[in-house]
Amino acid sequence: MKKGLLNSQTVLYGVLGDPIGHSRSPIMHNRAFRELGLNAAYTAFHVSADRLHGAVEGIRALGLGGVNVTIPHKVEIMPYLDHIDEGARVAGAVNTVVNRGGVLTGYNTDGIGYVRSLKEETGVDLTTARVLILGAGGAARGVAYELAREGVPCIYIANRTSKRANELAAIIDKYTEAIGLGMDEIGDIMHEVTIVINTTSVGMSPNVNETPLSADYLHRGLIVSDLIYNPRVTKLLQEAEACGARPHGGLGMFIFQGACAFELWTGKPAPIEVMREIVLESLQNRG
Ligand code: NAP
Numbered sequence: 001m002k003k004g005l006l007n008s009q010t011v012l013y014g015v016l017g018d019p020i021g022h023s024r025s026p027i028m029h030n031r032a033f034r035e036l037g038l039n040a041a042y043t044a045f046h047v048s049a050d051r052l053h054g055a056v057e058g059i060r061a062l063g064l065g066g067v068n069v070t071i072p073h074k075v076e077i078m079p080y081l082d083h084i085d086e087g088a089r090v091a092g093a094v095n096t097v098v099n100r101g102g103v104l105t106g107y108n109t110d111g112i113g114y115v116r117s118l119k120e121e122t123g124v125d126l127t128t129a130r131v132l133i134l135g136a137g138g139a140a141r142g143v144a145y146e147l148a149r150e151g152v153p154c155i156y157i158a159n160r161t162s163k164r165a166n167e168l169a170a171i172i173d174k175y176t177e178a179i180g181l182g183m184d185e186i187g188d189i190m191h192e193v194t195i196v197i198n199t200t201s202v203g204m205s206p207n208v209n210e211t212p213l214s215a216d217y218l219h220r221g222l223i224v225s226d227l228i229y230n231p232r233v234t235k236l237l238q239e240a241e242a243c244g245a246r247p248h249g250g251l252g253m254f255i256f257q258g259a260c261a262f263e264l265w266t267g268k269p270a271p272i273e274v275m276r277e278i279v280l281e282s283l284q285n286r287g
Contacts (some may be wrong), residue, residue: 017072
């Protein structure tokens with residue numbers, strides 16, 4: 001196909017969300033399609049909650065190749081799909097839908113994307129890691145499940161609402177040892193932790209002066225990872241670096257969750273570096 005030219009064979013993809021105008025997914029996926037010379041295009045669909053069911057029927061009726069799903073539809077979309085992959089079932093949320101001949105399957109690539117980013121960007125061996133996850137929301141569920149599948153032997157989950165931490169730990173404990181904690185119990189286990197992962201929204205723009213973990217717990221030898229990528233370097237990561245710990249930011253997770261979706265749709269390896277380049281460029285140019 002001539003570069004950038006849409007025609008009657010073009011396969012359409014998109015992202016459903018509300019709001020959606022800020023999404024970097026269209027530029028990332030269109031750049032990836034162009035890199036591989038695929039006759040495909042990706043756009044953003046602003047879908048309100050009352051139109052979600054209709055939008056899902058539209059995927060089938062119009063023969064879209066698939067979609068990403070973002071806030072606030074990741075949970076609500078699940079009953080409208082034909083199949084839910086195990087990872088998405090454990091995470092309790094879908095962020096990617098694949099349309100195979102009108103049969104819609106929901107996946108969650110956030111957790112897989114996070115783990116790919118963590119491994120590729122830090123080189124860590126997860127089979128000997130002892131992980132503390134801060135937070136027990138949607139992102140924490142997918143991340144905890146994929147870490148367990150990667151062979152992490154022990155996962156602590158600490159959350160402001162400790163009941164949610166205990167509930168998530170009970171689910172993950174089917175896959176590896178998982179223990180729920182209140183935030184006030186972190187001091188008891190910190191000496192054995194090798195990776196800290198912030199999955200809370202604490203520190204996200206505009207609250208950039210907040211951090212979910214006291215700097216007193218940070219030290220050389222820890223990997224400190226933050227799912228937040230706005231700002232690129234959170235207060236938690238700044239303090240981690242100052243203590244000699246190894247910081248790992250959330251942008252890679254965004255790129256790799258997109259890459260995993262791209263691979264599910266196309267069956268081809270995603271061109272990670274050009275995807276990363278264009279997202280970085282777009283973040284630098286934002287007003
Ligand atoms: P969520 O389901 O709403 O969960 C939010 C979590 O943050 C809960 O554990 C909540 O604790 C905790 N929390 C919120 N405010 C808090 C506060 N003031 N003090 C302590 N804990 C607080 O959200 P989510 O979808 O999991 O997303 C969480 C974060 O991950 C967001 O910052 C999001 O941007 C990021 N994320 C990044 C990517 C990526 O591609 N890099 C992908 C997905 C998500 P309670 O249970 O006590 O309320």
